[in-house]
Amino acid sequence: MTPFRLPVRECLVHQVDGVIVVEDGLIRDVGPAADVLPRLPEGTRVDHHPGCLVGPGFIDSHAHYAQTDMIATHGGRLIDWLRDHVYAAEERMAEPAHATAMARRFLSELLRNGTTTALTFATVHRHSVDALFGAASTLDMRVIAGKVLMDRNAPEALRDTVESGYRDSRDLIGAWHGKGRNMYAITPRFAPTSGDEQLAAAGELWREFPDVHVHSHLSENRDEVAWVRELFPERSGYLDVYHHHGLTGRRAVYAHGVHLGEDELRLCHDTGTAIAHCPTSNNFLGSGLFPLHEALDPERPVRVGLGTDVGAGTTFSLPATMGEAYKVAQLRGHSLDPLRSLYLATLGGAVALDIDHYVGTLTPGHEADLVVLDPHATPLLSRRANTAESISELVFALSILGDDRVVRRTYVAGRPVGPDDVSAFGFAPAGRS
CATH class of the missing domain: 3.20.20.140 (Metal-dependent hydrolases)
Incomplete structure (x- = not known):
């Protein structure tokens, strides 16, 4: 089989322990936690998602x-x-x-x-x-x-x-x-x-x-x-x-x-x-x-x-x-x-859609639409995730074994709209309370 030979891997930056700083609905800073956390003002709210992948919505x-x-x-x-x-x-x-x-x-x-x-x-x-x-x-x-x-x-x-x-x-x-x-x-x-x-x-x-x-x-x-x-x-x-x-x-x-x-x-x-x-x-x-x-x-x-x-x-x-x-x-x-x-x-x-100047990447200045994916959302996916040797393998496992259950949290313009938060917007997602 012929593989796709396109420079996609050059587009991906994977931070093992990263931080995304959001202010007024926009991404303000992105980088390793060791670099970004010391720059934050004291008392800044931090949403922590250990073991998950955080990416653009x-x-x-x-x-x-x-x-x-x-x-x-x-x-x-x-x-x-x-x-x-x-x-x-x-x-x-x-x-x-x-x-x-x-x-x-x-x-x-x-x-x-x-x-x-x-x-x-x-x-x-x-x-x-x-x-x-x-x-x-x-x-x-x-x-x-x-x-x-x-x-x-x-x-x-x-x-x-x-x-x-x-x-x-x-x-x-x-x-x-x-x-x-x-x-x-x-x-x-x-x-x-x-x-x-x-x-x-x-x-x-x-x-x-x-x-x-x-x-x-x-x-x-x-x-x-x-x-x-x-x-x-x-x-x-x-x-x-x-x-x-x-x-x-x-x-x-x-x-x-x-x-x-x-x-x-x-x-x-x-x-x-x-x-x-x-x-x-x-x-x-x-x-x-x-x-x-x-x-x-x-x-x-x-x-x-x-x-x-x-x-x-x-x-x-x-x-x-x-x-x-x-x-x-x-x-x-x-x-x-x-x-x-x-x-x-x-x-x-x-x-x-010609909107890549707004969304699609975790780039400072872009709108803070984010998704948090849990590779341990189901027992079978978790077992496969534990054997994945690269981010590519993990993404593939999520695509073959994943569904709505892998979504731990969704952020729209920097605001969480997961099951515990979406009611603030007037209605809850179907099947979640």
Whole structure:
């Protein structure tokens, strides 16, 4: 098997006994305890996590918050899954109280799994964006989201129009983008559910507001790719549909990309367009095996982050998603380095979302979103951790054997939101009290 030959290990700094100093929600100092502790003022509060790994909070590069309660629903492949399950769940979001409840459940699950930043779909309903950003603001959590644009090939109750989609998106950008840690994403669901006029309007909106994101789906399933070819016969491929309408570039993030060809991967590289690799949902829906090794070709690397794609994704846990990414790489004949996998779940995700100047590393000046991982959270993991001879081995064990139980504590903007602390923000994570 060919290994990934990328300079990931140079990105990792492992302090056996380290200290992270947090002030006003930002990281102020990082280093060995022997150096940093003497510099702290007397009486400084110290949270001690012996035997644990402390790192940057995980970054989920693609999810659907409205589908939180659909996870583990038996279904067919992509198009059948949408028709039989997804659209019905999203129609229920027409009720604002339901949208608020779903937003809280979604953020609760993210935090319980150590995820501190997420790029997620809302639904076609304008208030679904209000509900999510409102809940995220309560937690001071960095969330990127937007109203779904969908004007054809979908249930009538979930369609908007070119005019209403543009107007609502524009208003929501004004109301939420850059307010606190909220960031907006222009969100056409995928090319089959938006006609040329709506995609053109989305491109025009991005030209008006170039600092927002674009978020959609791309080349997830072979039947979907064939459908796009039928709907857009004048375009050279699926990605070209978006590119033609001005929807490629930095801060454009497309989920899946399973069936992209070399020309499309090169276009992603040339434009800075990012791919969210979603191995658990690709496996669950039988969509295929993402060519991660090819995407990361050092001759023309593509920006790639990891996404859970809940609810087709089968877990909120980024460590578990890392484990699935390893298995997918194995099936394609390559071995995914554990530290490369950790990079994709943290700094790589931040680079893909173009927010690495805010989050993704333990760098002074960055926002203090942190996760504390306990390698002794379960008996089997503990036994494996005791035999690990390197940080790489330990990270790999966490990715194969870990789940939400390995998360000892999550910090958002420097504030603890573990089971004993999150109630201060108005609600407790599901399953924790």
